[in-house]
Amino acid sequence: MFIExxxxHLHPEIQVKLMEIFAKLIKHNIKIIITSHSNYIFNKMNNLILEKKLDVSNMSAIILEQSEQGSISRVLPTDYLGVEDENFIGVTEQLFNEKIELINDMNKDS
Incomplete structure (x- = not known):
């Protein structure tokens, strides 16, 4: 099954529930390939791995990156904790740091 x-258009709670449904399908030997930009889906997948509802040995996560030659694919490291969160964590940290700077700037002005 391919799912792009x-x-x-789904609320984050529904995205999480959808991953639970996908995990049940995978338990019944249905192969699923998902493309996603959702941090909610990604984090729920890792939680399902930790709960042993998904077997990390039967899955892989691939990231597409820009290079001088065009787009290249790279397999992300996986282990019993799930898939390394290098794709989303950078943006999350950047937004958090930006928020802290804005709050600090506001406090300086008051």
Whole structure:
């Protein structure tokens, strides 16, 4: 089963529930390939791995990156904790740091 961007137009709670459904399908030997930009889907997948509802040995996560030659694919490291969160964590940290700077700037002005 191929599913492209299952998070489209879905509330984050529904995205999480959808991953639970996908995990049940995978337990019944249904192969699923998902493309996604959703941090909710990604984090729920890792939680399902930790809960042993998904077997990390039967899955892989691939990120597409820009290079001088065009787009390249790279397999992300996986272990019993799930898939390394290098794709989303950078943006999350950047937004958090930006918020802290804005709050600090506001406090300086008051």
């Amino acid at each position: 961007e299952p998070e489209a």
